[in-house]
Amino acid sequence: MTGQLLIAGGRVIDPANGVDGKLDVLIEGGAVAAVGAALSAPGARRVDAHGCIVTPGFIDLHAHLREPGFEQKGTIATETLAALRGGFTTVCAMPNTMPAPDSAPVVAALLERIARDAVVRVLPIGCVTRRREGHELADLAELAAAGCIAFSDDGSPVADGRLMRNALALAGAVGLPISEHSDDPVLNGDGVMHEGRVSERLGLAGQPAAAEIAAIARNIALCETTGGRLHIAHVSTARSVELVADAKARGLAVTCEVTPSHLLLTEDAVFGPGPEPAYDTNARINPPLRTEADRRALLRGVNDGVIDAIATDHAPHAREDKLCEFDFAAPGISCFETALGSIGLVVSRGELDFARALAALTSGPVRVFGLAARVPGIGTLSVGARDVVVFDPEARWTVDVARFASKGKNSPLQGHGLCGEIRAVVAGGRLAFAPEAVHA
Amino acid sequence: MLEVSERQAIGDDLEQPARWSRKDLLDTDTLTVAEIDLIMETAEAMREVRARPISKVATLRGATVVTLFYEQSTRTRASFEVAAKALGADVVNLTASGSSVEKGESLIDTVRTLEAVGADLVVMRHGHSGAPYLAARNTTAGVINGGDGTHAHPTQALLDLFTMRRRLGSLDGRKVVIVGDVLHSRVARSNVWTLLASGAEVVLCGPATLLPRSLESHGERGSCTVSANFDQAIEDADVVMALRIQKERQASGLIPSLREYISGYQVNGTRLERAKPGALVMHPGPMNEGIEIAPEVAHGVTSVIEEQVANGVAVRMAVLYLMATARVQ
Numbered sequence: 001m002t003g004q005l006l007i008a009g010g011r012v013i014d015p016a017n018g019v020d021g022k023l024d025v026l027i028e029g030g031a032v033a034a035v036g037a038a039l040s041a042p043g044a045r046r047v048d049a050h051g052c053i054v055t056p057g058f059i060d061l062h063a064h065l066r067e068p069g070f071e072q073k074g075t076i077a078t079e080t081l082a083a084l085r086g087g088f089t090t091v092c093a094m095p096n097t098m099p100a101p102d103s104a105p106v107v108a109a110l111l112e113r114i115a116r117d118a119v120v121r122v123l124p125i126g127c128v129t130r131r132r133e134g135h136e137l138a139d140l141a142e143l144a145a146a147g148c149i150a151f152s153d154d155g156s157p158v159a160d161g162r163l164m165r166n167a168l169a170l171a172g173a174v175g176l177p178i179s180e181h182s183d184d185p186v187l188n189g190d191g192v193m194h195e196g197r198v199s200e201r202l203g204l205a206g207q208p209a210a211a212e213i214a215a216i217a218r219n220i221a222l223c224e225t226t227g228g229r230l231h232i233a234h235v236s237t238a239r240s241v242e243l244v245a246d247a248k249a250r251g252l253a254v255t256c257e258v259t260p261s262h263l264l265l266t267e268d269a270v271f272g273p274g275p276e277p278a279y280d281t282n283a284r285i286n287p288p289l290r291t292e293a294d295r296r297a298l299l300r301g302v303n304d305g306v307i308d309a310i311a312t313d314h315a316p317h318a319r320e321d322k323l324c325e326f327d328f329a330a331p332g333i334s335c336f337e338t339a340l341g342s343i344g345l346v347v348s349r350g351e352l353d354f355a356r357a358l359a360a361l362t363s364g365p366v367r368v369f370g371l372a373a374r375v376p377g378i379g380t381l382s383v384g385a386r387d388v389v390v391f392d393p394e395a396r397w398t399v400d401v402a403r404f405a406s407k408g409k410n411s412p413l414q415g416h417g418l419c420g421e422i423r424a425v426v427a428g429g430r431l432a433f434a435p436e437a438v439h440a
Numbered sequence: 441m442l443e444v445s446e447r448q449a450i451g452d453d454l455e456q457p458a459r460w461s462r463k464d465l466l467d468t469d470t471l472t473v474a475e476i477d478l479i480m481e482t483a484e485a486m487r488e489v490r491a492r493p494i495s496k497v498a499t500l501r502g503a504t505v506v507t508l509f510y511e512q513s514t515r516t517r518a519s520f521e522v523a524a525k526a527l528g529a530d531v532v533n534l535t536a537s538g539s540s541v542e543k544g545e546s547l548i549d550t551v552r553t554l555e556a557v558g559a560d561l562v563v564m565r566h567g568h569s570g571a572p573y574l575a576a577r578n579t580t581a582g583v584i585n586g587g588d589g590t591h592a593h594p595t596q597a598l599l600d601l602f603t604m605r606r607r608l609g610s611l612d613g614r615k616v617v618i619v620g621d622v623l624h625s626r627v628a629r630s631n632v633w634t635l636l637a638s639g640a641e642v643v644l645c646g647p648a649t650l651l652p653r654s655l656e657s658h659g660e661r662g663s664c665t666v667s668a669n670f671d672q673a674i675e676d677a678d679v680v681m682a683l684r685i686q687k688e689r690q691a692s693g694l695i696p697s698l699r700e701y702i703s704g705y706q707v708n709g710t711r712l713e714r715a716k717p718g719a720l721v722m723h724p725g726p727m728n729e730g731i732e733i734a735p736e737v738a739h740g741v742t743s744v745i746e747e748q749v750a751n752g753v754a755v756r757m758a759v760l761y762l763m764a765t766a767r768v769q
Binding site: 275 | 466571589624629
């Protein structure tokens with residue numbers, strides 16, 4: 001789109017540039033051309049942003065698009081559309097696909113599909129080990145050259161400490177972080193939810209907080225030994241945040257993310273709101289929803305800036321993956337389309353600092369994966385930036401999974417009221433989503 | 441269709457207005473005191489039916505009760521089958537070998553099929569916690585939880601309560617000690633809720649690895665205390681209930697050895713001396729005699745273990761009767 005687009009009358013918040021004010025944003029030639037007060041652009045298409053926040057497009061460090069291999073759960077086309085509608089203009093795709101991106105040809109094939117089908121920017125994360133099996137390292141330098149922006153075995157933690165040490169060293173040498181689902185599979189055993197009050201009540205096998213805490217402590221120690229870059233995926237316990245804060249204080253290249261689900265929900269979501277237990281399989285995620293004390297600590301982590309990014313861990317599943325006994329249910333929440341509303345809800349309760357949350361959706365993730373060098377202007381509203389999101393922070397709405405663009409209707413928030421709704425999204429310089437905001 | 445015209449046959453005790461309105465019985469946690477009392481009163485009437493020369497009535501003639509067992513069980517299944525037949529119901533026994541996932545048919549498909557062929561009540565045992573809740577949400581048939589994973593076993597708790605009440609009268613202020621693998625026990629969990637509702641003091645006892653850190657009710661029913669010191673916990677107990685210890689707990693490292701378990705937690709004569717004189721000895725069965733319970737205690741004068749089994753039929757008759765009757769109304 002080469003014409004002009006004026007996003008007018010909103011409150012522009014650009015965390016990377018320290019901008020917060022009632023300003024207009026002019027898009028011209030597919031990129032931000034100017035940000036200023038009362039910009040004049042005769043003939044431009046206008047997005048009326050009165051009452052809205054205008055920020056850089058959100059960046060998600062952790063999402064599952066399911067393609068190739070699990071197209072019944074989601075495809076690059078459906079899930080990137082869901083991302084767009086949730087305000088995410090850049091999505092880092094986790095490698096738990098079939099085949100998994102553990103070699104350059106698989107990455108090349110994935111990039112072809114992305115170029116063909118994706119409606120937002122998708123950046124691939126490569127495997128740490130071949131087939132994500134945790135036995136032999138993947139060719140990390142080859143994956144980096146093929147376009148991977150980080151490495152992860154995702155839901156399969158690298159249990160072998162020696163392998164993890166070597167991975168951190170080799171990835172560090174090519175300048176990429178390892179995004180690690182830090183967890184001890186032996187301690188977790190057959191656990192299917194947080195070990196504690198609710199698991200004991202429901203007779204479900206528990207995942208102890210210690211499994212995550214111990215693995216994070218090990219990985220930080222290995223990061224220090226190797227000088228590599230470690231990103232802790234979806235921290236979920238209070239102690240996890242303390243460990244990351246301590247590592248940062250000592251100057252290590254350690255970062256971390258949290259999901260909107262863990263900022264909003266606790267272990268009680270598995271029990272459900274009623275007097276009888278619901279065994280809600282949609283509240284089964286990994287790491288599990290934990291205690292209220294943990295949730296409070298995670299919110300503090302974002303507010304203090306210890307937690308660098310809010311990442312969705314968007315994990316669409318087919319109906320039958322969740323319509324079964326709790327022990328058999330696939331873990332994961334379809335999160336793209338409820339992320340902003342969930343964050344807005346905790347902001348509206350005074351639990352989460354709004355500016356910090358926006359930084360954790362924009363400038364924070366850019367820093368974690370070093371994206372600024374790859375995509376000029378990403379996560380900012382600097383001249384040349386190509387992604388902008390406009391949302392109404394006060395809009396209250398009720399989740400109806402039937403309206404999701406995502407194939408995954410698996411959300412524990414079905415029927416819940418959320419706060420904050422996307423009004424328009426400019427992705428790659430193009431006004432890609434604007435249900436009602438555009439005026440000629 | 442169910443026939444309730446023969447309610448008279450059960451006796452005058454049931455002439456009170458029916459207060460049972462639940463479609464399912466999945467656990468004891470949400471039962472009100474009035475509902476528990478209703479089951480107890482109905483079970484008392486059923487006991488009288490069982491004592492008659494012809495211990496069978498036709499109250500549930502025309503009703504179909506299916507026992508759907510995904511786990512091995514002889515005792516619970518036989519108890520439900522005898523109870524249903526004593527009320528004149530048709531009984532169909534289904535055994536699903538392995539899990540529904542292994543079978544390739546989902547639990548939901550199975551219960552919907554049973555509903556379509558005319559099952560009124562489905563008694564279900566399943567190896568995974570919460571499975572009966574999934575079933576109950578997806579069928580109009582009444583679902584009775586016959587034990588789900590490590591979660592709940594409501595009819596066991598009700599028959600335990602019935603047995604205690606018949607022996608002790610009110611349980612208000614009585615001390616009940618449940619000892620063994622509490623963490624993995626559906627019997628212990630369901631007992632906690634009926635006992636707390638009855639005003640009993642509940643102590644859960646066992647090796648530290650087999651104890652919940654706490655067991656709190658979701659509502660205001662309170663909580664029980666937890667102890668790893670059985671010799672202390674058993675002091676002044678009115679009831680001592682031993683749970684079955686699974687040998688796999690040793691293999692998985694939760695207890696060092698059965699020998700060590702026995703030395704700390706076996707219910708035996710020496711320990712029982714610390715309890716109140718005449719304290720009741722209970723066990724949900726099947727027992728590992730010589731492991732969690734000494735044979736002289738299991739068959740001793742204060743043991744009510746065989747009564748539990750006999751009362752089980754009466755209590756399950758009561759539950760089947762109340763649920764089937766509620767379906768007609």
